[in-house]
Amino acid sequence: MDFGLRQDQRMAQREARCFARREIAARPADRPADNALVGKMGQLGLFGCAFPEEYGGAESGFLTHSLVCEEISTVNSGLRPLFNLQGMTVPYTILQWGSAAAKERYVRSLVLGEKLGCTCFSEPHAGSDIAAIETTITACGDHFLLNGTKTWISNGHAADVALVYATMEPGSRHRGLCAVVVDTHQPGWSSRAIPKLGDHATPIAEIHLDGVRVPKENLLGDLGRGFTVAMTALDRGRISVASGAVGLAQACLDAAVEYARRRNQFGHPIATYQLIKGTIAEMVADVDGARLLVRRAAWRADQGQPFTREAAIAKFVAGETVVRAAGRTMEIFGGMGYSLDMPVERFYRDAKLYQIGEGTANIMKILIANDALGLKKANRSRPPNFAGTTDLA
Ligand SMILES: Cc1cc2nc3c(=O)[nH]c(=O)nc-3n(C[C@H](O)[C@H](O)[C@H](O)COP(=O)(O)OP(=O)(O)OC[C@H]3O[C@@H](n4cnc5c(N)ncnc54)[C@H](O)[C@@H]3O)c2cc1C
Incomplete structure (x- = not known):
């Protein structure tokens, strides 16, 4: 491991530090982030560190993403969940697992802060145990229908795009799980704010999914491999x-x-x-x-x-x-x-x-x-990442 940072990494770190001290520190720390702030962060390239240039990124890697995240959190840790959603979890998962159409439609706009994203794993009865997810996904012609309740969803009140995890058959555990990208601005998607202790810059919500439609091309990975x-x-x-x-x-x-x-x-x-x-x-x-x-x-x-x-x-x-x-x-x-x-x-x-x-x-x-203890190896083989490199994570 090289303990030094490359020049592009130092530059990204410096830029994030300046932005955080200038723009983020000037805001009341507990004020929820708005589209204007997210847009500025996106335009400056703060979300794009780990993404290819064609998707609005800098191709500078995960370590650069980590450095930028650290700088933002030092000034306001409440913005960190939002930063993770925009700069890693939502667009990167689409980049790695999405169809060409899904990548084209969502990744760049999330990385540039034009759209807001959220990730929906948690449910009232499924927290640490993701395989217990009860939200259902049903095929219906050229699309899927989602029904269920998600909870603790960071940015859930404001997101334009959501990664939703749902099961084809409740009780089938890991085998039935699917991951899909959802456009939230449609009938059947509703949210309710959840009051919480801290991290007020990124509000959280309970989400109700009542027959939410998802085009089949928005499936991430294979059916049942979510x-x-x-x-x-x-x-x-x-x-x-x-x-x-x-x-x-x-x-x-x-x-x-x-x-x-x-x-x-x-x-x-x-x-x-x-x-x-x-x-x-x-x-x-x-x-x-x-x-x-x-x-x-x-x-x-x-x-x-x-x-x-x-x-x-x-x-x-x-x-x-x-x-x-x-x-x-x-x-x-x-x-x-x-x-x-x-x-x-x-x-x-x-x-x-x-x-x-x-x-x-x-x-x-x-x-x-x-x-x-040798009971379950953590670093098992996984499919290649978007770049086709030996990503065994
Ligand atoms: C502010 C905030 C933001 C969040 N944002 C999101 C989000 O954007 N999207 C999303 O999907 N979720 C989100 N979450 C939910 C979060 O991921 C869950 O709270 C977390 O995974 C734990 O699940 P749980 O709360 O249901 O706790 P539980 O799983 O019920 O766990 C309760 C306690 O039991 C322990 N426990 C559980 N199973 C075991 C075991 N097998 N052995 C030993 N101990 C165990 C846990 O460690 C914990 O201490 C958020 C939560 C918070 C508080």
């Missing part, structure tokens, strides 16, 4: 999520260092006390460790090497790191950490999601342990 599509989407998504966790952990660390230097107690800055130094040292080591693991996973994805195991480790460690970092920052701030006038309370609220979304901490541990 579980494989889901696993590849989650692997890549975990790199994004872990990158965001590192970004927010860095924001916690920066705030803790700055406050410890200027807060005086007992006649000295609290930064001079060994217990505070110890906390800062542990935070630095945690964030550095998590960042290296995230970059290893992204680097392996760029090399076309298997990375399911590495993405799970990165996601698990980064999720634990950011929750610990937010708690420690709040401790260093003392009472001010509890104030609604400081960003620290937002860090605390936003951090927790990193142990839940894109596979909970427990699910990551199961994947990692099953691999270590």
Whole structure:
């Protein structure tokens, strides 16, 4: 693994940092993202790092995507889910698994921020256990019909395009699952906002699907093979999520260092006390460790090497790191950490999601342990990616 960054990667990182400090920091952090902001991010190329030029991308790879994601999350982690949806999960899954017509119709417009996307796995009775999905997909002439309920859908209220996972036969588990691309602006698609603790820049919704129509050309992969599509989407998504966790952990660390230097107690800055130094040292080591693991996973994805195991480790460690970092920052701030006038309370609220979304901490541990114990190899062979490289993820 090369620990240096290429010039294009450094440039993308710098550009994302400038944009985040200039445009994102100027907005109230809890204000939901709007089309204008998403459009600006798309035009600047922030979503396109991992995409081919013909789809509006820069062909710079997953590591570049990770660097950009980290920068955005450092300034506002609440925008990270939206960034992942636009810059990775939705368009990349269509790019890898979609028909020529679906790629043509959706990928570029998502990457450029002209359309908003969402991903619909979760249901009231299917969270960690995706194979328990109950939403049905039924063939009807030249299209499919979808019926069911999805929940916890980030951006679900505003999305123009949705990746929906549904089963041909409830109870058939992995075998019956299908993945399709859905145009949301049609009868039968409705959403209801769900109030939540943090990440307010990306609202979430419950989605009702009542006879929603999907052209057959919008099927991703083969009929009944949607579980494989889901696993590849989650692997890549975990790199994004872990990158965001590192970004927010860095924001916690920066705030803790700055406050410890200027807060005086007992006649000295609290930064001079060994217990505070110890906390800062542990935070630095945690964030550095998590960042290296995230970059290893992204680097392996760029090399076309298997990375399911590495993405799970990165996601698990980064999720634990950011929750610990937010708690420690709040401790260093003392009472001010509890104030609604400081960003620290937002860090605390936003951090927790990193142990839940894109596979909970427990699910990551199961994947990692099953691999270590020889029960289920994580880095198994998977179909080639869009470029036809040896993507064994
Ligand atoms: C803010 C937010 C945004 C989200 N965005 C999206 C989105 O855009 N699209 C989408 O599809 N979903 C989304 N989700 C849903 C998210 O992916 C799920 O919450 C997550 O997968 C966990 O599912 P669950 O909530 O049903 O928990 P459950 O699966 O019910 O798990 C509950 C607890 O049990 C544990 N558990 C479950 N199974 C096992 C096991 N076998 N062994 C040990 N422990 C286990 C879990 O780790 C967890 O601690 C979002 C969630 C949140 C909170």
